Amino acid sequence: MGTTAREASGAARLAAPGEGISAEELQLAARNHAMPLEALRYDVTPAGLHYLLIHFDIPYLDESTHTLSIDGLVRRPLSVDLAQLRGRPRQTHRVTLECAGNGRALLQPRPVSQPWLSEAVGTAEWTGTSLAALLDEAGVAPGAHDVVFTGADHGIERGVEQDYQRGLPLAEAMREDVIVAYEMNGQPLLPQHGAPLRLIVPGWYGMAQVKWLTNVTVLDREFDGYQNAVAYRLRGDAEDPGVPVTRMQPRALVRPPGFPDFMSRTRVVKAGVSTVEGRAWSGFGAVTAVEVTADGGGSWHPAQLGPVAGPYAWRGWSWRWEAAPGRAVLGARATDETGRVQPVQAEWNRGGFANNGVQQVECVVVD
Amino acid sequence: MGTTAREASGAARLAAPGEGISAEELQLAARNHAMPLEALRYDVTPAGLHYLLIHFDIPYLDESTHTLSIDGLVRRPLSVDLAQLRGRPRQTHRVTLECAGNGRALLQPRPVSQPWLSEAVGTAEWTGTSLAALLDEAGVAPGAHDVVFTGADHGIERGVEQDYQRGLPLAEAMREDVIVAYEMNGQPLLPQHGAPLRLIVPGWYGMAQVKWLTNVTVLDREFDGYQNAVAYRLRGDAEDPGVPVTRMQPRALVRPPGFPDFMSRTRVVKAGVSTVEGRAWSGFGAVTAVEVTADGGGSWHPAQLGPVAGPYAWRGWSWRWEAAPGRAVLGARATDETGRVQPVQAEWNRGGFANNGVQQVECVVVD
Incomplete structure (x- = not known):
């Protein structure tokens, strides 16, 4: 038997107790970067x-010839190019996106994959055109169930060769605010953010926001591709079929105050009164409360909330801190309008998804 | 005695044999990202x-009020704002920048710091105005020795609280192609690349390219600040005074062919003839040869060189590969016009600097 692509790929595993970050995890951390926390400003x-x-490689797509196909269970399959998409009605939404694996490397035991700490997040103004209008034009046929989005990035993951594909239930795909986006912050998409086209599904974790979009395919059944049926599921163990990862759980982040130590990132903060600030979001609804701790969760204090910047963008918050000399551990937890409250420690799951446990910002408070 | 800032900061250390990447190293890897290797395209x-x-935090500087001071051993200290700098003669240079710590995490034993693999590099078109002209206007006084560049990022490193500062010998600072840059690729500098002003010293490693530049100070002696006297030095051990890190050693990188496995990043490549491409650079002079290996250094083959894009930008290269099914390990090594040849394995040093050992791109070649 010849050499096969599967030889490049290993099985999923959990890190052993006390096992440091592996060379493979470091490779992923070097390419897939988080948002430096000072950018919470x-x-x-x-x-x-x-x-x-990025699951595989950033593909190179020629914007001048790229087309998006709408196919599958539709009456009139469509193929549209960039100029046609730009000619359709525009929508812009300010959307906070978070990786479903955010917080993974803080779990015990640690699922070995992209080793995120707390900061796999960002907020952008995404501009594009309505997906529902495109699907309406193609004419979704009766019996439609899921819509599958295919990206041009190609690779192998846990033995399965694939283009990156994610399915969404039809009702989500038909939401008014789901767009095929071609601009980020008023500029054409950057290569690493999906140029020339990507999907934006406000409220959902990043795995739904398919980049380098080539095909939108309507299915008469639930999509059973790798990223829906195997990868992005909340499971108790490897045998548990689990449930799909969908919307972002509520989370608050503290913008680290003072200045850092280079290696430990521990903050040095001057004693006295200062304002601690941060951001909070939830994919289920507006953030209605943020509480702050300066003693690692021993006591909690209500934060002042900033203005709401739309249904899917993070919300600023601030808290007046009277810092006494010594050690302090800052953190914050968010509550949303559906009553979901961010836990101090999230429930463990096999894939390390949706870990919205409270951040710990180590501080040394000096006179 | 009260709490002091030094409590936030630990001593430099080497990782123990077999020690995985630590939580502290991972924190740095999550913020300070490399260039995904497919961007070698x-x-x-x-x-x-x-x-x-970024040693400390990305500072926020108000472009409308920011000024650059030229002071120290000069006859007429200057303070210039952004509008004045933009009004001076412009220069644009295409410059490849590489972190001095690139390759650190591949060393045995591993110095514990920012854990770079092979890809801490990038090439940009930097636009700004001549530093020498500013120094001439200020009138460098006799006896000048070093020029110190101060950035606005502030923190503590190995117990030393500091604004980031690096000194350059006067002769380097007076080079015609050293600029105070305010644009990158035709756009105002991004916050993380030094907005609104940074230094560009073509040919030198990144530690010389001071970001968020606030002061240019002429000294009558060698600068003995932390980043010159302690941090960026090639030392055999912690007691060795060592020599300063200066220009980039020659290095070639392979753009990984085929497609990757998600976790291992091992490449899957189709057997047969294909073109392997990459880039090569040296801070000492033009790249004059690149050799490629597909068997992990067992045999070497001359690559075809692409056009020269200026004295300080990487040079493209390509090689015709007849790939047979099985395992392959790709790498490339560069030679520059000064006769410096990239080593298969670089000499170890205590800080993990200038590790230009040959990259290893693991491939599975399939029928």
Whole structure:
């Protein structure tokens, strides 16, 4: 038997107790970057600071010839190019995106994959055109169930060769605010953010926001491709079929105050009164409360909330801190309008998804 | 005695044999990202794909009020704002920048710091105005020795609180092609690349390219600040005073062919003839040869060189590969016009600097 592509690919595993980050995890961390936490300063994250998770390689697509196909269970399959998409009605939404694996490397035991800490997030103004209008034009036929989005990035993952594909239930795909986006912050998409086209599904974790979009395919059944049926599921163990990862759980992040130590990133903060600020979001609804701790969760204090910047963008918050000399551990937890409250420690799951446990910002408070 | 800032900061150390990447190293890898290797496709690296190393936090500077001071051993200290700098003669240079710590995490034993693999590099078109002309206007006084560049990023490193500062010998600072840059690829600098002003010293490693530039100070002696006297030095051990890190050693990188496995990044490549491409650079002079290996260094083959894009930009190269089914390990090594040849394995040093050992791109070649 010859050499096969599967030889490039290993099985999923959990890190052993005390096992440091592996060379493979480091390779992923070097390419897929988080948002430096000081960028919580910005309402809209500048280019290059927004988090990035790319399963395979960033593909190169020629914008002048690229087309998007709408096919599958539709009456009139469509193929549209960039000029046609740009000619359709525009929508712009300010959307906070977070990787479903955010917080994974903080779990015990640690699922071995992209080793995110707390900051795989970013907020951008995405401009594009309505997906529902395109699907309406193609004429979704009766019996439609899921819509599958195919990206041009190609690779192998846990032995399965694939173009990156994710399915959405038809009702989500037909939401008014789901767009095929061609601009980010008023500029054409950058290569790493999906140029020339990507999907934006406000409220959902990043795995739904398919980049380098080539095909939109309507199915008469639930999509059973790798990224829906195997990868992005909340499971208790490897045998558990689990449930799909969907919307972002509520989370608040603290913008680290003072200045950092280079290696430990521990913050040095001057004693006295200062304002601690941050952002909070939820994919289920508006953030209605943020509480802050400066003693690692021993006591909690209500934060002042900033203005709402739309249904799917993070919300600023601030808290007046009277810092006494010594050690402090800052964190914050968000509550949304559906009553979901961010836990101090999230429930463990096999894939390390949706870990919205409270951040821990180590501080040394000096006179 | 009260709490002091030094409590946030630990001593430099080497990783123990077999020690995985630590949580502290991972924190740095999550913020300071490398260039995804597929971006070797681009002559000029798109925004957000260029490598990034930030010692402390990205500071926020108000472009409308920011000024640059030229002071120290000069006859007429100057303070110039952005509008004045933009009004001076412009220069644009295509420059490849590489972090001095590139390759650190591949060393045995591993110095514990920013854990770079092979790809802390990027090439941009930097636009700004001559530093020498500014120094001439200020009138460098007799006895000048070093010029110190101060950035606005502030923190503590190995117990030393500091603004990031690096000194250059006067002769380097007076080179015609050293600029105070305010644009990258035709756009105002991004926050993470030094907005609104940074230094560009073509040919030198990244530590010389001071970002968020606030002061240019002429000294009558060698600068003995932390980043010159302690951090960026090639030392055999912690007691060795060592020599300063200066220009980039020659290095070639392979653009990984085929497609990757998600976790291992091992490449899957189709057997047969294909073209392997990459880039090569040296801070000492033009690249004059690149050799390629497909058997992990067992045999070497001359690559075809692409056009020269200026004295300080990487040079493209290509090689015709007849890939047979099985395992292959690709790598490339560069030679420059000064006769410097990239080693298969670089000499170890305590800080993990200038590791230009040959890259290893693991491939599975399939029928």
